[in-house]
Amino acid sequence: MSTQTIKVDYLARVEGEGGLFVKIKDDWVTDVKLKIFEPPRFFEGFLRGRSFTEAPDITARICGICPIAYQMSSVHAMEQAIGVKVDGQLRALRRLIYCGEWIESHVLHVYMLHAPDFLGYPDAIAMAADYPEVVKNGLRLKKIGNHLVTVVGGREIHPINVRVGGFYRVPTKRELQVLVDDLKWGRDTSIEMVRFTAGLPFPEFERDYEYVALRHPDEYPYNEGRLVSNKGLDIDISAFDQTFVEEHVEHSTALQSMIRERNAYFVGPLARYNLNYDKLPPIVQQVAREVGVDGPVNNPFKSIIVRSLETLFAYDEALRIIEAYEPPEKPSVAIEPRAGTGYGCTEAPRGILYHRYTIDDEGIILDAHIAPPTAQNQRTIEHDLRYFVQEALDLPKDQLTWQCEQAIRNYDPCISCSVHSLRLEIERE
């Protein structure tokens, strides 16, 4: 009888604080815990009593990496609660700022957090010594995404220009036009990014997942759509709470999500891509075919390729929106509070982010509920590790530990978000 534990006390290159614990008894993985010890911050508590107009700025502070996602889910929920619809160029501008966030977040993850695992470096700075051009291009790709968020939103982290009803100020045509050359460079370079990531060495690992993402009749999803899965789910976002359940487990300050009466599910780039491939423009499909990932991708390690393809999509989409842009007459539509409940679900870089608010006649928040993507993926990550470690038990412990970390980083986990978390421990018995 032998017991072994693999422990990572404080996972690196993820956003937030978490760890991993794996217990192995007689060559069987008996327990896997993705530990999330990020201290709770109680957003859903202190949102009560605040004004409905404050939700986008307050919830942005849940995550410095994807503040736009929080702003978008909250404004959509509030607009539904008060019966307002934002359309036309204002809607397009929301898509545009989301493009910037996807670029910034995906490029950060691909180059600075995930690629070093595949190539055996502790970080992107060490990687830069051997791959100077790759890392420099990565930094520039990320910078352009940040710049796009800054032009539309005022600054890259916690933008100030998003409000319920639209924006405080809309950009002029010229302010967007000057971005075009950089965006074209970004579109070309993200094709290189796809080729680079497709050439990385991938562990053989596939599972039968239930993918959940938004699906929209006309476009690759950002802000709107129905929630669908590859196993028959097709619901309005307002049915989220009836469909998914959250469980509070002892080893996590994030609540773990499951599909009611089924099990864990998978959100994020892989889910979006597998469910919405037909909505991608020809340029993205063509590159996907070239690198051989045009069918469903079921290896989570290959999410790095899909993130690169989505980066290409976001660059292309940003160019399309700017091409068609005419400044709207007013930066926002009129908003008046009224009592009601509203739902918002948008595609954060890491997957669906759900908000629900109930407000009173004065617009004061009575109840708030937020389900971030990493909390929804937490159980799937644990299941992945259980299978992955079982197959890789013969590896030396250091290498196994690193590969477990890499498997977690497949999900680009944002622990700050999920607690509104990672450590690796493997215990062998």
Place this chain on the structure above:
Amino acid sequence: MTDRKTKLAVWKFASCDGCQLSLLDCEDELLAVAGAVEIAFFPEATRAKVRGPYDISLVEGSITTEHDAERIKTIRKQSKFLVTIGACATAGGIQALRNYANVDDYISIVYATPAYIDTLSKSTPIADHVFVDYALRGCPVNKYQLVEVLNAYLHARKPNIASYSVCVECKRRGVSCVMVAHGTPCLGPVTQAGCGALCPAYNRGCYGCFGPMETPNTAALSAQWQEMGQTEPELVRAFRGFNAYAEAFRKESEAHEHADH
């Protein structure tokens, strides 16, 4: 200074990661910074770890658990120069709104099994627990100010960071006053500069990301807001934002919470 590189560490407490992300968002400066200092501990960016002591520690986030209250003391002992970055570390952050409520109520709103949750009743700034050498404001910090703090340390000088109000930045940027010209309530007159008068430049009032300026006259500003039709609860909410527990904003919010009208 010897030829040994300055050892930099980045630490996280309760926060959104945005302020340390500012360092990675210095796309043009990142490789230069990495060349000038040894990044000895920065889990968001690297799995490599170098043991302390550290020359400079950047600390993000506020103290909200017993464990973190101990951890910051250990970090202080290992750090020659400790800089708090952002509103959480410097003033307790948005999560300091719990300081005005009963945290047990919050726990039961969010979590099904409150017994699993270990948390303090207050979210407090780092300086309430250990000595802080320099406090960099902002929600988030301004990345150029962050580079300025590192640069100043490397050259053994004081960081060149202003403590005057956002109003000065508005004038310098040529933005007309949103209070005077549009009647928009603005915290700019009592808020420290650093953002570049971002909100007024986008036609909205400042909401206080950088916390109170040096010697702010919050009472005068409140009176002005009330003349513009803002109610007491609106004033309380305005001062209870991302720097809710900074002394000047805390006192002003309390003055309006208890006022009889």
